[in-house]
Amino acid sequence: MIDLYGWSDALQTDFATYAARGLLPARVTAQHRGLWRIVSPLGEAAGRLTGRFLSTAAPGDHPVVGDWLAVDVNADNGDALIHAVLPRRTLFARRAAGGTGEIQNVAANVDVAFLVAALNGDLNLRRLERYLVAARDSGAMPVVVLTKCDLLDDPARAAEPVVAIAGGAPVVTLSANTGAGVEGLAPWLRAGVTVALLGSSGAGKSTLLNALAGRALMDTGAIRESDDRGRHTTTHRELFRLPEGALMVDTPGMRELGLLAVDKALDASFEDVTALFATCRFGNCTHVSEPGCAIQGAIAEGALSVARWRAYLKLQRELDFGARKDDPVLEAANRQRWKQIHKSQRARQKQRLRNEDE
Ligand SMILES: Nc1nc2c(ncn2[C@@H]2O[C@H](COP(=O)(O)OP(=O)(O)O)[C@@H](O)[C@H]2O)c(=O)[nH]1
Ligand SMILES: [Mg+2]
Ligand SMILES: [Zn+2]
Incomplete structure (x- = not known):
């Protein structure tokens, strides 16, 4: 069982x-x-x-x-x-809303985080960046899932800016309503793999879960719209078994995703930005107005958008602030977690190379 x-x-x-x-x-x-x-x-x-x-x-x-x-x-x-x-392999956590700084664990032992956002309406890149950092910090592998492609004439074009900020994470575009593109999720929906659906309320998480399960496991916004008795949508987290054998966790939308990641997770999500630091003329460049600053140069050339640079600074400030608030024990635990994640990543990589040798 x-x-x-x-x-x-x-x-x-x-x-x-x-x-x-x-x-x-x-x-x-x-x-x-x-x-x-x-x-x-x-x-x-x-x-x-x-x-x-x-x-x-x-x-x-x-x-x-x-x-x-x-x-x-x-x-x-x-x-x-x-x-x-039992010791957790991965843990997705957030700083709860309301400024108390209280840490809330959301889901444990998740292998793959589907970061779900709707392609129509306000596709918020800054919000996705935040989810990418949190997902990487959890130890899970992030996959961006862009839903409701049936509502757009050119979904591939709408997905382009997301690919640009995804830091190498796969981006899958689909419609849970028509089934278009859903097969793109197959690499992660394997037996024994735990996948979490994360993202804003209304993004289409529960609709996707139901489509993959082939039956209505979770209430969706669509039910609420057609039912004036006011049945509500996802209010709790729950883990389901899909027909292919993957385990899927549905979560309610989080209005605020307060970060508590370590710098590594931020840097991994912003490799395009952090790679520039090494090429600034001065080693102690503050990237504000120094001559030969690679960041300012990239912005002037249009290679780096001001919005992305600001997003990096904002998240970094938030992490610095968070780290100061954290007790040292928690911070140490966080770093220990990263060490373990890297160790298992290295082991997996070795295994992969070995498999390729065979
Ligand atoms: N057109 C379209 N609507 C969708 C799709 N997926 C979800 N929706 C609608 O988006 C709304 C929110 O969906 P829901 O699954 O409850 O979002 P959740 O809050 O992320 O779980 C509902 O009205 C759904 O019917 C899709 O692929 N295409
Ligand atoms: Mg839902
Ligand atoms: Zn600089």
């Missing part, structure tokens, strides 16, 4: 100490107030945290959708007690 939800031999190895205590592995598929819907080898169940977990864990350690757990399932009523959250 949990094999269908992405359980792997590597996870089984990590689980050995819990298995020895008689606990079962389980994955979080949805989260409600103080209650988690989980799947374990015994099927679906409702899980609660043990008293010990509640009294010792920080809120950041509480389970979120996508987490792997060690649980104890009560054979009589099927309820589960959550003893532990």
